[in-house]
Structures are given as C-alpha cells and as structure tokens.
Amino acid sequence: MDFAERFAHWRTPGYRRSVAIRRAVGIALVAVAAAQLVIGAAREDPAVLVFSREVAPGVALTTDDVELRRLPDTAVPEGALRDAALVDGQVLAAAAAPGEVVTTTRLVGPDLTAALVADEPEGEPFSMVPVPVAEVDVIPLLTHGARVDVVGQGPRTVATGGRVVTAGEEGTVLVLLRQSDAEEVAASSLSEPLTLVLSARPRAFTMP
Known part of the structure; x- marks a missing residue:
C-alpha cells in the first residue's frame, strides 16, 4: 500500500475518517497536556542562587559571582539563598565551583x-x-574547618581548639576561637610571632 492509498480515508467522508480524526485530536491533546505538565513543573521549581564561576575562599562576593537557577525542590539544601543582594560584599568561607548552591553556611557569618x-x-x-601568615605557601594546607592550636614564643600555648574559617591568598587566616582566647591571640599577635599547629597533624606554621 503506497502513501496515497494509506491516507485515502482522510479525503473520503465516513466512519474511518471520523475515527482517524478523533485519534489524531486525542494524540494532540495528550501531547499538549504533557507539555503543560512539564512547563508547569519547571515553573514550580524554586529559583535559588548558584555560583556562576569559580570563587576562591576569603573573597568578597559580588552579584556577578552568582546567578538564579531553578532546581528541583529536593536538590535545594537548607539555608539556600534566593536574593543576589544578600551575598553582595559577603566573604566566602570555602572555595566554590560553578553550579554550587549558595547557602548561608558558605558565607562568613553567624550560620x-x-x-x-x-x-x-x-x-x-x-x-x-x-x-596574618608569614609564608603564604602554607595557606592551601589550612583548610576550612580544620582544628588548630595557637602557640607563641617559649613555646607557650596561647589558645587551643580553634577552627579555621578562611585562609585567603592574601596571607591572613581567620580563626574561630572562644571569646577570651580570641582576645588573647589578637593581643599576642602584636608583640610576638605566633604558630598555628594543626590538631590532627602536628605541623606548625610560623606567623609574624
């Protein structure tokens, strides 16, 4: 049966043409409904901020570093941000890759x-x-969240149980300590060189 014979019933009024038309209309309606479901689901996905490019730790973010992207609700972590104005000027705690969701715990702050x-x-x-770190070569070893102790001259222990927040390329390590320990470290850094000792790995890094 050639092409003309196969579709001859479309040109001839009757039962076969009516059935064929109903089937074609039904298929078209199903396709339209499926497309609407897909579009509707995409519109319902929440729009969240993701990093638009690689960003180094310790960098102050700008709105150019992020973009809005719709993701399935199951892929959106707790604390995800949705407004680019909220990240403008905020300091990134750990390195970010393109496509990663921006959350409050990625930024230096209370969360x-x-x-x-x-x-x-x-x-x-x-x-x-x-x-401040004297030798910036040690910066890559001071990873975000690492436990460190602060040691002064003598040697004497200035503070223990610190956590590295950021270790930027500028040579400054931001350390989280108990309030009194933080004050002691700040005062000691003005009068003597300090050393950071990784609690998990006993290796020291000299600071001015």
Missing part, C-alpha cells in the same frame, strides 16, 4: 559559626580573629 561549633560543648561564645 557558619553555628555549623563549625555545633559539636562543641556549651560555654563562652566564639569570636573570629584574623591572624
């Missing part, structure tokens, strides 16, 4: 502090203290 010390016992509140 990040709470996450870092969630396993710490109750007591004196924590504060962040910046400590």
Whole structure:
C-alpha cells in the first residue's frame, strides 16, 4: 500500500475518517497536556542562587559571582539563598565551583559559626580573629574547618581548639576561637610571632 492509498480515508467522508480524526485530536491533546505538565513543573521549581564561576575562599562576593537557577525542590539544601543582594560584599568561607548552591553556611557569618561549633560543648561564645601568615605557601594546607592550636614564643600555648574559617591568598587566616582566647591571640599577635599547629597533624606554621 503506497502513501496515497494509506491516507485515502482522510479525503473520503465516513466512519474511518471520523475515527482517524478523533485519534489524531486525542494524540494532540495528550501531547499538549504533557507539555503543560512539564512547563508547569519547571515553573514550580524554586529559583535559588548558584555560583556562576569559580570563587576562591576569603573573597568578597559580588552579584556577578552568582546567578538564579531553578532546581528541583529536593536538590535545594537548607539555608539556600534566593536574593543576589544578600551575598553582595559577603566573604566566602570555602572555595566554590560553578553550579554550587549558595547557602548561608558558605558565607562568613553567624550560620557558619553555628555549623563549625555545633559539636562543641556549651560555654563562652566564639569570636573570629584574623591572624596574618608569614609564608603564604602554607595557606592551601589550612583548610576550612580544620582544628588548630595557637602557640607563641617559649613555646607557650596561647589558645587551643580553634577552627579555621578562611585562609585567603592574601596571607591572613581567620580563626574561630572562644571569646577570651580570641582576645588573647589578637593581643599576642602584636608583640610576638605566633604558630598555628594543626590538631590532627602536628605541623606548625610560623606567623609574624
């Protein structure tokens, strides 16, 4: 049966043409409904901020570093941000890759502090203290969240149980410590060289 014979019933009024037309209309309606479901589902997906490019830790973010993207609700983590104005000028705690969702715990602030010390016992509140590093080559070893102790001359232990917040390329390490320890470290850094010792790995890094 050639093409003309196969579709001859479309040109001839009768039962076969009516059935064929109803089938074609039914298929078209199903296709339209399916397309509407897909479009509707996409519109219902929440729009959240993701990083639009690689960003180094310790960098102050701008609106050019992020973009809005619709993601399935199951793929959106807790604390995801949806307004680019909320990240403008905020400091990134750990390196970010394109497509990663921007959350409050990725930025230096109270939510990040709470996450870092969630396993710490109750007591004196924590504060962040910046400590300049003499040799920037050690910066890659001071990863976000690493536990460190601060040692001064003597040697003497200035503070223990610190957590690295950021270790930027500028040579400054931001360390989270109990309030009194943070004050002691800030004062000591003005008068003596300090050393950071990784609690998990006993290796020291000299600071001015």
